[in-house]
Amino acid sequence: MDAIHYWLPVLWAAIIGAAVALYVILDGFDLGLGILFPFTPEEERRDVMMNSVAPFWDGNETWLVLGGGGLFVAFPLAYAVIMPALYLPIIIMLLGLIFRGVAFEFRWTAKPNHEFWDKAFAYGSITAAFMQGVVLGGYLQGINVQNNAFAGGTFDWFAPFPLFTGAALVVGYALLGTTWLVMKTEGELAVNARRWSKYLLLAVLVIMAIVSLWTPLLFERIAERWFTWPNLLYLSPVPLLTALAAFACWYGLNSGREVLPFVSAVSLFLLGFLGLAISNVPYLVPPTLTFWDTAAVPESQIFMLIGVLVMLPMIIGYTVYVYWTFRGKVREGEGYH
């Protein structure tokens, strides 16, 4: 294999991994707010929660299109195997996102009879988050592939591990949501969010521990990856940094810091994501197809790479600009409505 055929797919896997990670973080706190809706019955607080992400959610969700679209562009075979394999969770996730997305606009018009769209926002978010976790778990547990096509059953994903990761992601997104509220709101809502964050942080740490034990027990290739010398040494920074991020989050929550909890919760997510990536590299469709097996031809990957190199810095630039424009606390009663 020459350098182009070797490195292009690696680079593309990194780009798609980054897009998915960005999606998980950015839409994670949006979805987290929806997950918290049932626990925040007060209308004014719900208004504030929604207003805190209303200018951003659309851009945030676009990373999901880049993740899925990027897979189609750079690894059409992986896209063609993964999507049918996880057919039901993906479609149900999309339906959840529909309710969540339109609720941003519809909720205000339905007032004072907006109960339906409150529920749509909450259960749409919960459904989408849970199904994303199921997709992740179903993906990690491996996809049955024969002759470069999905050969498994409709309900392969309906297994303990994917269902666990589904619930886990709901809890994780809730933590991103509460720490976002600690940063973006004030008053009782922020106080509550800080209290919830502590419970959620503990829950997330337990979940991370369970996944860290479960995956090597379930999959020999992952155990081999992590627990052989010298991998153990090279990979040791990941759990150490995770512990550090958890400590920073806990400290930030207890010491009244407003930004630190969110930033460290995001770090926790990124480290968890990195850990899962390390477990599976170079498999794009675990446990059979690698980056190289599923890659589009170099002509396609290079053509698209040019676009990414030109456009992605601009996208990040104007995304930061919009976040900067709407910086600061969102207050009760003086939202955008």
Added chain:
Amino acid sequence: MDLDAVLLARIQFAFTISFHIIFPSFTIGLAAFIATLLVRWRLTGREHLRRLARFWTKIFAVSFAMGVVSGIVLSYQIGTNWSNFSVVVGNVLGPLLGYEVLTAFFLEATFLGILLFGWNRVPPNIHVLAAILVAVGTSLSAFWILSANSWMQTPAGHEVRNGIAYPVDWLAVIFNPSFPYRFAHMFTAAYLTTSLVVLAVGARYLMKGRFPEEAKTMLHMGLGMVAILAPLQVLIGDQHGLNTLEHQPAKIAAIESHWDGSKPGALVLFAIPNEKEERNSFEIAIPGAASLILKHSTDGLFPGLKEFAPQDRPPVFPVFLSFRVMVGMGVLMLALGFTGAWLWFRGTLFQTRWYLNLAQYAWPLGFIAILAGWYTTEVGRQPWIAQGILRTADAVSPVSFGAVLTTLILFIIVYGIVFATGIYYINRLIEYGPRGTAAETAEGLPSRPLTAAEKAAHDAIEGA
């Protein structure tokens, strides 16, 4: 996978894309309309232009949200339901869709935040710029998606090795033979659709004597566009048809319901195409007229359906019918544009109540025409999903019949609830109208997109 499952997957995709296409084809033109209003406001300082921009921005927000959520579904359905399509053409089509995401989706989605919530947060010129960037984003999106769609109709710049399509020349891929025509046709259609809605809303207000200043601006802008674009669209459509004859003659044969290529084509006004007997029942036709349009001579010949093997023909009746619906809508648009322009020229536009009364109901014309035109070109491409490269029946995913049926039912329920409600809310926003929102929030924070509908709801309750 058996044929029924293929049909089910097709119905599902047709259903989701039909709902989706309504919203972008409206928001492409609407974004440009809002940007134009804001630019005119900056140039003239006339406040009612800003009020109008605010008003339409609220409608834009609702439409755009529905476009986004239904569009994301499509980007995943290509994999979930048409996985073999992804494998066979992914190397060529993938980057076109990728460029759509990178150049268009992020741009429009991100600057929409500024457009909706930035009225008093950013300087006016930045806000106008955001509106322009949203409009640019929607147009770029149309550019890429139509390039991809055109490639499925008239593939170019590729080679097929072992059944898989590989790119050879990207410029030839992007600017494939039908793309310039399709892009011009669809883009004009989108602007026409929005212009008709704007015209109809202006007429509705004027009929009721509401918001006269705003209504007159909308009538002039909407009608001006319709009067210019409707005739232009006829010319573009004609050119597009000639291009289709060159590259997809079977589609033209189906559109014209033309069976025997050894005789000149009649312009079939109406007929029941009989696919079994390869002829038309109950035909009402003008002899030689189709040849005149397509070959510029009443005895010109063009291929008939019999020249294609039955398995290579598109289903005739849907293509035949939807084309006629599209053309019918076009004729109505022409009439509306010409009459309105004449009244405008005479200086009696605002007083001619019969015209305003008709115009206020003209808003669906563009939507119907777009859907009908879309069915014509997509069904007319059958039995191919990518013309000459991959048949639709060979493109589906290895997903069970039950799973596709379940999700189809879910889509019908969810879309039924969500989109019916959305259209109801848009109507409520229009009913409320462009009230003095610009001055109202001058000192406060920007207004939410749906505040107006909310107020309308309160008004309605109080009024009852």
